[in-house]
Amino acid sequence: MAQMIVNGIMLGMSYALIALGLTLIFGIMNIVNFAHGQMYMLGSFIVYYFYGIYHWNFFFALFMCIVVLALIGVIFERFFFRRIIKLSTRAESSMLLAIGTALLLENVALLSFGEKNRGVPPIDNRIYAILNIHIPGNRLVVFTVSIVLIAALLLFIRYTKYGLAMRALAQDKEVTYLMGVNINRISMMGFAMGASLAGVAGGLLALIFPIFFGSGANVSIKSFIMIMIGGAGVVPGAIIGGFILGMLESIGYGLIPGSVTYLIIIFAVILVLIIRPLGIMGKPGY
Amino acid sequence: MGRKRRTSVLLAVVLIFFLISLPVGVFAEGKKEPGPGQAVLKVGVLGVMSGAAASWGLVMKYCTEAIAQLYNEKGGVEIDGKKYKIEAISVDDKNDPKVAKTGMERLVYQEKVKYIIGTNIDDTTASSQPVLESSGAINITYAFARELFKAPHSNTILGMHTPYTSAPVIYKYMQEKRGVKTVSFIARNDADSLYERTEGLEVAKAVGLKIISWKDTYEPGTTDFFPVITKVISGNPDLIVLSGVSPGDAPQLIKAARELGYKGNMSTETAQDAKILMEVAGDYANGYVSVGGASTPEWRSPYMEKFMDAYTKIAGEWNDEAGTKCYALEMILLTLQKAGTAALTDVEVFKKTIPQVVVQNPFIKQDLSLRYVGAEIFGQPRQIGVPLVINQYKNGDFETLIVKTD
Numbered sequence: 001m002a003q004m005i006v007n008g009i010m011l012g013m014s015y016a017l018i019a020l021g022l023t024l025i026f027g028i029m030n031i032v033n034f035a036h037g038q039m040y041m042l043g044s045f046i047v048y049y050f051y052g053i054y055h056w057n058f059f060f061a062l063f064m065c066i067v068v069l070a071l072i073g074v075i076f077e078r079f080f081f082r083r084i085i086k087l088s089t090r091a092e093s094s095m096l097l098a099i100g101t102a103l104l105l106e107n108v109a110l111l112s113f114g115e116k117n118r119g120v121p122p123i124d125n126r127i128y129a130i131l132n133i134h135i136p137g138n139r140l141v142v143f144t145v146s147i148v149l150i151a152a153l154l155l156f157i158r159y160t161k162y163g164l165a166m167r168a169l170a171q172d173k174e175v176t177y178l179m180g181v182n183i184n185r186i187s188m189m190g191f192a193m194g195a196s197l198a199g200v201a202g203g204l205l206a207l208i209f210p211i212f213f214g215s216g217a218n219v220s221i222k223s224f225i226m227i228m229i230g231g232a233g234v235v236p237g238a239i240i241g242g243f244i245l246g247m248l249e250s251i252g253y254g255l256i257p258g259s260v261t262y263l264i265i266i267f268a269v270i271l272v273l274i275i276r277p278l279g280i281m282g283k284p285g286y
Numbered sequence: 287m288g289r290k291r292r293t294s295v296l297l298a299v300v301l302i303f304f305l306i307s308l309p310v311g312v313f314a315e316g317k318k319e320p321g322p323g324q325a326v327l328k329v330g331v332l333g334v335m336s337g338a339a340a341s342w343g344l345v346m347k348y349c350t351e352a353i354a355q356l357y358n359e360k361g362g363v364e365i366d367g368k369k370y371k372i373e374a375i376s377v378d379d380k381n382d383p384k385v386a387k388t389g390m391e392r393l394v395y396q397e398k399v400k401y402i403i404g405t406n407i408d409d410t411t412a413s414s415q416p417v418l419e420s421s422g423a424i425n426i427t428y429a430f431a432r433e434l435f436k437a438p439h440s441n442t443i444l445g446m447h448t449p450y451t452s453a454p455v456i457y458k459y460m461q462e463k464r465g466v467k468t469v470s471f472i473a474r475n476d477a478d479s480l481y482e483r484t485e486g487l488e489v490a491k492a493v494g495l496k497i498i499s500w501k502d503t504y505e506p507g508t509t510d511f512f513p514v515i516t517k518v519i520s521g522n523p524d525l526i527v528l529s530g531v532s533p534g535d536a537p538q539l540i541k542a543a544r545e546l547g548y549k550g551n552m553s554t555e556t557a558q559d560a561k562i563l564m565e566v567a568g569d570y571a572n573g574y575v576s577v578g579g580a581s582t583p584e585w586r587s588p589y590m591e592k593f594m595d596a597y598t599k600i601a602g603e604w605n606d607e608a609g610t611k612c613y614a615l616e617m618i619l620l621t622l623q624k625a626g627t628a629a630l631t632d633v634e635v636f637k638k639t640i641p642q643v644v645v646q647n648p649f650i651k652q653d654l655s656l657r658y659v660g661a662e663i664f665g666q667p668r669q670i671g672v673p674l675v676i677n678q679y680k681n682g683d684f685e686t687l688i689v690k691t692d
Contacts (some may be wrong), residue, residue, distance in 0.1 A: 003516050003546070004513065004516060007512045007513055007516060008513075011510055011512070011513070014510075052565070110336065110340070114601075114602060114603075115335075115336075115340035115341050115344045116341055116533075116534075116559065116561075116562060116603075116605065117341070117533065117534035117537070117562050117566065118562070118565055118566075119537065119562065119565035119566030119567070120565070121568065122568075125568075127545055127547070129547065134545060134546045134547045136545040138545075139545075205509075208510070209509040209510060209538075210509060210534055210535075210537075210538055210566065212534060213340075214336070214340065215509065217507070218507035218508075218509060219509075249510070249513050250512070250513040251513075252513070253504075253513035253514045253516075253517065254513055254516055254517050262505055
C-alpha cells in the first residue's frame with residue numbers, strides 16, 4: 001500500500017504538469033486545445049532527438065521543448081485561432097479547428113518519426129529503497145522538476161504583470177481590453193505558454209513514459225479528465241485534478257481489477273460533475 | 287470579406303495545394319509503374335497502420351513491399367512462364383472491425399484483389415471474413431482465435447505461430463533451464479491479449495506451474511505501468527508472462543517491474559523489437575524471452591539478408607518483428623507458382639494446392655522445409671509453418687534459444 005501511495009504522489013505531480021497547459025489556454029482564450037496531447041508528444045520527441053540521439057544535455061533539451069512548442073503555440077494562435085475567434089461566434093468552430101490541429105500534428109509526427117516506440121536513457125538509474133518502497137532515481141528527477149516548474153508557473157501567474165494580465169483576461173475579456181491590455185499579445189503569450197507547458201511535460205516525462213506518435217491521444221483524454229475534476233481554466237484546479245487522477249490510478253490499479261479501474265474513475269468524474277459541474281475549484285462564469 | 291480579399295485567399299489556397307502536390311507528384315513519378323502490357327499481380331495489405339498499435343500493421347506492409355521489391359527486381363513473379371509485377375495495395379483498418387470490413391470491401395470489390403495479408407487481430411479478421419469469403423479471396427492473418435481457421439472457414443490462413451504452440455515451449459524452457467515453479471500473468475485488456483492469457487493459463491496448468499495471479503490487466507494506451515505491475519510483483523512469482531504485449535508496451539512493463547525491485551523472469555508469446563527494448567528498458571530487459579523470427583545471424587539465409595536490406599530501405603530501420611511476418615507474401619507467391627495461372631482468379635485452385643507446397647525455407651540457411659501446417663489444430667492445413675523461434679534479449683540484440691521446425 002505504501003508503494004501505491006508513493007507511486008500515486010509521483011504520478012499525480014506528473015499529471016498536474018500535463019494538465020496545467022490545457023487549463024491555461026482554456027482559462028485565457030476559452031479554447032479547448034484538443035492538440036494538447038499532440039504538443040506533449042512533440043515535446044517528448046524533441047527530448048528524444050536532442051538528449052537520446054545527439055546526446056546533448058537533458059535540461060538543454062527541455063529548454064528546446066519550451067522554445068519549439070512556444071513557437072508552435074504562437075503560430076497556431078496567430079494564424080489559426082485568432083482568425084476563427086474573430087470570424088465565428090460559435091464555440092464549435094474553435095473546437096473543430098483544435099481537433100484539426102491535433103490530427104495535423106499527429107500525422108506530421110507519424111510521417112516524420114515513424115510508428116515505433118522510442119525511449120531515452122535514464123538521467124539517474126539508481127533505485128532508492130526506503131523500507132519496502134522503491135523509488136527510481138528517474139522518477140525522483142521528474143517529480144522534483146515538475147514541482148519546480150509548477151511553482152515557477154504559479155509565481156509567474158501570481159506576481160508578474162503578464163501573469164496578472166492573463167488572470168484578468170481569464171476573468172473578463174472586455175474589461176481587460178478597456179483597461180488597456182493588449183488582448184492579442186496576452187492571448188498569444190498564453191497559448192504559447194500552454195503549448196510549451198505541454199511540450200516540457202512531454203519532454204520531462206520522456207524519461208519514464210513511452211515516446212511514440214500516438215501517445216498524445218491518451219494524454220489529451222486524461223488532461224480533460226483532470227481539468228474536469230479540478231475545474232477548467234483554474235490553475236490550482238488543474239494541479240488538484242492531476243493529483244487526484246494520479247492517486248486514483250495508482251491505488252485503483254493496485255486494489256481492483258484493471259478493467260474496472262477506469263470505469264470507476266470515469267464514474268467518479270461523472271459524479272463530481274453532477275455534484276459540482278464546474279469541478280472542485282471551478283468558479284461560475286468560466 | 288471583400289471581393290479582392292476573397293480572390294487573394296482563393297489564390298493562396300490554390301498555390302498551397304499546388305506546392306503540396308508538387309513533391310507528391312515527383313515521388314509518384316519516381317516510382318516505377320508497370321510498363322504497358324506488363325502483367326500485374328495485386329496483393330492487398332489490411333491492418334492497423336495508425337494509433338498505438340501502428341507498428342503491427344506497418345511491419346506487415348513493409349514486409350509485403352520488401353518481398354514484392356525482391357521479386358520485381360527480377361522482373362516479377364513467374365507463374366506458368368509469365369512474369370507478373372507485384373503491386374501491394376495497403377489499407378489502414380485502425381484496429382477497428384467496422385473499418386476492417388469496409389477496407390476488405392475496397393480491396394476485393396474495388397481493387398479486385400484475391401490475396402490479402404492481414405488483419406492483425408481477432409476482431410478485425412472476424413469482421414472482414416464474411417466479405418473475404420463471399421468475394422472468393424484469401425487472406426493470411428495474424429489473429430489467433432482457432433475458430434477463424436476451422437471449417438466452414440477455409441479462406442483464412444494463420445501467418446505465424448500462436449500462443450498455444452509457443453507457450454508450451456517457453457514454459458518448459460523456463461522450468462528446465464531457469465528453475466521456474468510459479469507464474470503470474472498480466473494482459474492488455476483487449477480480446478487478443480485476453481485470449482492469449484487464457485491459452486497461456488491452460489498451458490501453465492498442463493506443465494505443472496503454480497499460478498500466483500492472472501486477473502491483472504492494463505488498458506490499451508497505458509503509459510505508466512507502475513500501478514498495475516506493483517500488484518503483480520507483490521506475489522513474487524518466478525515468472526511474469528506478458529500476455530499479448532505489444533513491442534511498445536513490453537519495455538515499459540519490464541522497466542517498471544525492475545525499478546520496483548522484481549528480480550524474476552519475464553516472457554511473452556508475441557514478437558518483440560530489440561531496438562525498443564534497448565532504448566526503453568536497457569539492461570533491465572536482459573533475459574527477457576519472446577517469440578522471434580529467424581533473423582539472428584546464426585539462422586538467416588542470404589535471401590533473408592536481402593530481405594532485411596530491402597525492408598530497412600523501405601521502413602527506414604530494421605524491426606525484428608519483420609522476421610516473423612516476412613513469410614506471408616512469400617508463401618502466397620510460392621503457392622501461386624505451384625498452382626498455376628488459374629489460381630490468380632480462382633482461390634479454390636490455390637486451396638487445393640496448399641497441401642502440396644513443401645519447399646526449402648528461403649529465410650533460413652539450415653536445411654529446413656517450409657509448408658502449410660495446422661491440420662491437427664484446425665482440421666485443415668491453414669497455418670504457415672513458420673519455424674518457432676524463441677529468443678532471449680541480451681545487451682541490445684536477440685539471442686536464439688530454441689528453434690523448432692515441426
